Each structure stands twice: as C-alpha cells, then as structure tokens.
Amino acid sequence: MISEKNMGRRMARFRSLQALFQMEASGASVDKVTAEFSSDKLLSYDSPDEEYAAYDSDYFKLLLDSAMRHQKQIDRLTNLALKDGWPMQRIDPTLRALFRSAGAELMTRSVPPRVTIDEFVEIAKAFYPEGKAAGLVNGVLDRLVKELSLSSAKT
Numbered sequence: 001m002i003s004e005k006n007m008g009r010r011m012a013r014f015r016s017l018q019a020l021f022q023m024e025a026s027g028a029s030v031d032k033v034t035a036e037f038s039s040d041k042l043l044s045y046d047s048p049d050e051e052y053a054a055y056d057s058d059y060f061k062l063l064l065d066s067a068m069r070h071q072k073q074i075d076r077l078t079n080l081a082l083k084d085g086w087p088m089q090r091i092d093p094t095l096r097a098l099f100r101s102a103g104a105e106l107m108t109r110s111v112p113p114r115v116t117i118d119e120f121v122e123i124a125k126a127f128y129p130e131g132k133a134a135g136l137v138n139g140v141l142d143r144l145v146k147e148l149s150l151s152s153a154k155t
Helices: 004-026 030-039 057-069 071-081 093-108 113-127 132-154
Strands: none
Touching (some): 004 030, 004 093, 004 113, 030 057, 057 071, 057 093, 071 093, 071 132
16 A cells, blocks of 8 residues: 555656646646646546545655756656667657656655656556556666666766
8 A cells, every 4th residue: 555655756746747748738837837736636647537636746846846957868868768769759748758757756866766667657557558658668767777877976
C-alpha cells in the first residue's frame, strides 16, 4: 500500500507531466499553468471516474521549476538516450513531457533514481495501457541516470 506522502508525490509527478504537456501544446506560461493546476481538481490516473485532488503542490512546483530551468539539458540527454533516428521532437508529446518531468526529478536528486524510474514507468502505463511505452521509459530513464551520474562525476 502506498503511503499518503508517496501518493501525494505520485500525483505531483502526474500533474507535472500534464502541465508540461499543456505548456508545450498551448504555449501557456509556467505561472498560468501552475495557477490553473493549483485550482483544478484533476482526474486520478488510476481511476478516470474519480477525482483525486490530494497532491504535493510544493513537489509539483519543484518539478515544474526544475523542468523549465533544465529543459535544454534534459532534452539533450534524452536525445542521447533515445535510439538513433528518433530525436525527442519525433516522439509523442506525452512522452516528451514525461521525460522532461522525470529528468527534472532526477536533476533535483530529491529521491533515489530507482524511485524516479519506477514512478514514471507506472505513469507511462497509465497513459499507454498496452504496455509498449513502459519499456521505452524504463530504458531511456536508466540511460539518463547514467548520463547524469557521469556529468556530476566530471564536475
């Protein structure tokens, strides 16, 4: 059973992915999207008929801030992690938002990398229930972790 704190963070991750997607699709500012997401009740990803408003709003803001601050580096590292011929701009916008949100969490070093990978694989399963995206997410995030470890070792 997942604790209330962990569920709040899971929902913050889920919402950060949705916010990043919305920002890319609509061109809305981070401030506008943050305000909108703070006031809205979004649907739970594990039960589309149920509202789930309990989320860690501070963690949501941390992820969005990190994603915006480090987007170029996250995108560059994600491109390195993707197979040749499939740059980030060619993948589904939901996956782009997922990689940016997960990359942001990895950059904050707020949780162990394995937690980030596991959480975002679960979120990928919610968006892509046929299961094909979960393997891609797992592999790309694993490579991102290795690249970030190498980058921090060089500094």
